[in-house]
Amino acid sequence: MMMGLGGVAVAAGLLGKAGLAQAAKVSAGGKSVLIVVDVQNCFVPGGSLAVKEGDQIVPLINKLAKGFQNVVMTQDWHTADHVSFASQHAGKKPFEAVKLPYGNQVLWPDHCVQGTEGAALVKDLDIPHAQLVIRKGYHRNVDSYSAFMEADGKTATGLGGYLRQRGIKRVFVVGLATDFCVAWTAMDARKQGFEAYVIEDACRGIDAQGSLAKSWAAMKAAGVRRIQSGDLA
Ligand code: VGL
Ligand code: ZN
Secondary structure, eight states: OOOOHHHHHHHHHHHHHHHHHHHHHOOOOTTEEEEEEOOBGGGSTTSTTOOTTGGGGHHHHHHHHTTOSOEEEEEEOBOTTOTTBGGGSTTOOTTOEEEETTEEEEOBOSOOBTTSGGGSBOTTOOOTTOOEEEEEOOSTTOOOOSSSBOTTSSOBOSHHHHHHHTTOOEEEEEEEOIIIIIHHHHHHHHHTTOEEEEEEEEEEOOOSTTHHHHHHHHHHHTTOEEEOGGGOO
C-alpha cells in the first residue's frame, strides 16, 4: 500500500490518539505527585533568565495542583558566585558553554541567588497544600537542573528517597524550563524507577540552540511520557 504524506499524518494522528487514551487512564491519585519546577521570579518575564511566556503557565499550574494530593515544588537556589554563572568565567558570555569536571556546563546570566527576590516563587503561584519545597543548585561548584540529582551525576538531593518513602509511583512534572530543569527532573524520575509524565502546556522552554527539540527526543528515549493538561483524567 502506498502511503503519501497524508497517510503519515493520519498515522501520526492515530498514534497521538492512542497516547492520549492511555494517558487519560492515568489519574492523579494518591500514588502520584505533581512536581512544580522552578516557577521563580528570575524565570518569568522581567527576570534575569526570563523564559518566554513563563508567567502564562501559572494559572494552569494552580488549577492542575488542585487535582493532586501530593505536590512538591522546586527552587533553583544558587550561591552568588555559582559556577553556572557566566559572570564567574572570564571572557565568557551567557549561553556559551564551558567544560567542568563533571561535564559540559551551559553558562547563564546570574539568576536565583539564595534569598533574593529573583529566587522567590512567583507570587501568583497558589498551591497552599504543597508539602515540600526542594532547593537545588546550592553547591557553588555543581549545577543541578534535576530535582533528584546534581549535575555531577552522583550527589542526590534526597527527593527520590522522600517520594519512595511516601509510596509515590508516578511523577508529573510542570514548570520552567521545559528543556532544562523540567526535562532533567523527568528523566531522573525515570532513572529512579518512577513513571514520569511531562505536562507540556504547563511548561515553557528556553530553547537555546535547538535545546527544546533535543530535550523532547532525550525525554522520549528515557521513557518520559509527553502529555497535555487536557489528557489528565
Ligand atoms: C534552569 C537554567 C539554569 C531551569 C535553571 O530552571 O530550567 N535553567 N538554571
Ligand atoms: Zn540555575
